[in-house]
Structure formats: C-alpha cells, structure tokens
Amino acid sequence: MKSIQLETPGRFKVIDELKPIRELGEALVRVHRIGVCGTDIHAFHGRQPFFDYPRILGHELGAEIIEINDNGLGLKPGDKCSIEPYFNNKCSSASRMGKSNCCEDLKVLGVHIDGGMRPYITVPIEKLHRANELSFEQLALIETICIGTHGIERSMLTKDETILILGTGPIGLGAIQFALALGSRVIVADISEQRLTFCRDVISVPHALKADAPDFEDQLKNLCGGDLPQVVLDATGNRFSMERTFNLAANGGRIVFVGLLMGEISFDDPNLHRKELTLMASRNATPDTFKKVIGAVADGSIDTKPWITHRMAILDVPKQFEKIASQPDLIKAIIEV
Numbered sequence: 555m556k557s558i559q560l561e562t563p564g565r566f567k568v569i570d571e572l573k574p575i576r577e578l579g580e581a582l583v584r585v586h587r588i589g590v591c592g593t594d595i596h597a598f599h600g601r602q603p604f605f606d607y608p609r610i611l612g613h614e615l616g617a618e619i620i621e622i623n624d625n626g627l628g629l630k631p632g633d634k635c636s637i638e639p640y641f642n643n644k645c646s647s648a649s650r651m652g653k654s655n656c657c658e659d660l661k662v663l664g665v666h667i668d669g670g671m672r673p674y675i676t677v678p679i680e681k682l683h684r685a686n687e688l689s690f691e692q693l694a695l696i697e698t699i700c701i702g703t704h705g706i707e708r709s710m711l712t713k714d715e716t717i718l719i720l721g722t723g724p725i726g727l728g729a730i731q732f733a734l735a736l737g738s739r740v741i742v743a744d745i746s747e748q749r750l751t752f753c754r755d756v757i758s759v760p761h762a763l764k765a766d767a768p769d770f771e772d773q774l775k776n777l778c779g780g781d782l783p784q785v786v787l788d789a790t791g792n793r794f795s796m797e798r799t800f801n802l803a804a805n806g807g808r809i810v811f812v813g814l815l816m817g818e819i820s821f822d823d824p825n826l827h828r829k830e831l832t833l834m835a836s837r838n839a840t841p842d843t844f845k846k847v848i849g850a851v852a853d854g855s856i857d858t859k860p861w862i863t864h865r866m867a868i869l870d871v872p873k874q875f876e877k878i879a880s881q882p883d884l885i886k887a888i889i890e891v
C-alpha cells in the first residue's frame with residue numbers, strides 16, 4: 555500500500571508498506587478520510603517540539619472496520635468509526651482515575667507513533683467509536699471537535715452562564731459549537747477579521763469581538779451588563795491572550811487553557827485571589843467526549859458543514875500540503891484516501 559511519510563520537516567514522500575497485521579485486541583481498519591490538524595502543520599514546518607522524524611502523520615480519522623475479532627462491543631466489519639487517537643497505558647494512575655486523555659505514558663497516533671496517513675492501520679478495539687449514521691468526513695472531524703468540547707466539559711459551563719472563547723481556529727470552533735449547543739451565551743474574540751466574519755455569518759455566533767480592539771474590555775463588559783463572563787476559554791496558545799484571561803473572567807469565575815504555549819506565563823496572584831479564580835488545563839478528550847460529540851453531530855446540534863474548506867487526495871499530499879496549509883481561509887483540510 556502507498557503511505558505518506560513526513561520524512562523530515564518540509565518534505566513528505568510516498569512510501570510502499572505492507573498492509574499491517576493486527577494483534578490480539580486490535581482491529582484492522584481502512585482509513586477513508588483524514589483531517590489535517592495544526593499539529594500536522596507544525597510538524598511539517600519543524601515547529602512541533604519533541605517530534606521525531608520520519609513520521610506518518612494523521613490522527614483525525616474517519617475509518618471502516620475491515621477485520622476484528624468477536625468483541626463485547628458488537629463492533630463488526632463494515633462499521634464506520636471515528637478513532638480516539640490517544641493510546642494510553644491502562645495501568646497508569648491517570649487512566650485508573652478515568653483520565654485516559656492525560657495518561658503519563660500517552661502515545662498519540664500520528665504524533666508519537668505512526669498515524670493514519672495511509673490506507674490501512676491497526677488500532678486497539680476500545681479506541682474505535684462507531685457511528686454508522688455519520689459520513690466518513692464527519693467521522694474525521696470528531697476528534698478535532700472533541701478537543702474544544704473537552705475544554706467546555708472542564709469548564710463545567712451551564713446554559714445560564716456566559717463564556718468568552720478566545721481564538722476561533724478549529725479548537726475554538728469546537729468549543730463554540732458545543733457551548734452554543736448547550737444553550738449558553740457565547741462571546742468569541744479573535745484578531746482575524748476574516749475568522750470573526752466566519753463566526754458571525756456561518757456559525758451564527760451572536761457576539762464576535764476583535765481581540766485587539768483598544769476598548770475590548772469595555773465592549774466585553776457592555777455585553778455582560780457591566781459584569782465579566784463566568785468562563786473564559788483560551789484556544790490561542792498565545793502568551794498575551796492567556797495572561798489576559800485573568801482580567802477577563804468574573805469574580806468566582808473559571809479559566810480553561812485549551813491552547814498550549816511552549817513556555818511560561820505569569821499572573822498577578824492578588825488578582826487571582828481577590829477573584830477566587832479557578833484555572834484549568836484541558837488536554838485531548840475522553841472516550842465520553844467522543845460519544846457526546848458523535849451524538850451532537852448525529853442529531854444536528856453540531857453542524858459540520860462549515861468546517862471543511864479544502865480537500866486533497868492522499869497521493870497529492872507531497873505536492874499540495876504546503877500550499878493548502880498556508881491558505882488564509884483554511885479551517886479544515888480533508889485528505890481523501
């Protein structure tokens with residue numbers, strides 16, 4: 555089979571591989587669609603810390619079961635699945651607490667181990683999330699929506715609260731759509747006018763603010779009737795944005811960092827104490843998040859139509875990846891296998 559390997563930063567190549575052979579507890583799946591993630595783009599540009607080359611990328615997968623043993627989950631050949639790409643050690647302390655998403659031995663498919671940018675892969679059976687009612691394209695979007703959704707889960711947002719979501723890339727978008735589906739009041743902020751317009755016109759976000767407007771905090775307070783939002787979620791991974799969240803959350807409020815910064819941030823401790831803020835990180839997503847997001851996509855409360863802005867065939871990845879990855883209107887590119 556023809557697989558796509560990122561040989562070194564800036565260079566993909568087509569390699570010939572044998573179809574993988576599954577081991578006990580694994581299924582052989584046919585990959586039909588692959589979502590391109592910011593992680594993949596960073597790896598391509600050599601900006602992904604602790605990343606080993608060569609590597610087969612691809613962790614946002616819409617797949618079909620080809621071979622599987624009898625299993626207690628009723629999964630069978632022909633079933634359509636999304637794949638939870640976080641391979642955890644079940645004996646680790648985080649896994650034992652139900653937090654497989656942040657297991658200390660975590661291996662992410664397509665990041666720490668070779669992923670799905672190829673026609674066939676083997677995966678542990680428990681990482682398959684079946685949804686025959688969704689298209690392969692929708693299945694390939696589930697993981698990315700789960701990242702933002704897990705941030706909302708961490709925040710314990712209720713429908714009576716207001717959330718400010720900073721950053722409207724795919725992670726922010728997942729958070730926005732899940733918060734809207736909850737019925738909460740959603741305010742988004744970004745520095746890109748193009749993305750704000752997309753949020754207003756395509757996602758129907760009622761309040762989309764320019765994050766670098768000089769009167770940003772006044773605009774935010776106006777929208778909150780003179781108060782501040784109970785929840786602030788950062789999906790930028792930008793130091794300035796993350797440090798600013800402490801000023802943007804209401805007293806008693808919660809801050810969730812979904813975006814990751816490779817460095818340190820600082821905050822004013824008296825401000826944190828005076829407001830009695832709660833700061834949380836959000837990493838990956840849990841199996842329950844996958845089930846929840848699949849349900850929301852299936853019942854239409856999350857609309858995946860606006861997500862896909864670009865497409866390419868798998869064998870065109872070496873030629874087209876860089877160009878597509880640099881398009882200013884890129885939300886999500888899908889690779890067809």
Ligand SMILES: [Zn+2]
Pocket residue numbers: 591592593613614697698
């Ligand atoms: Zn991703």
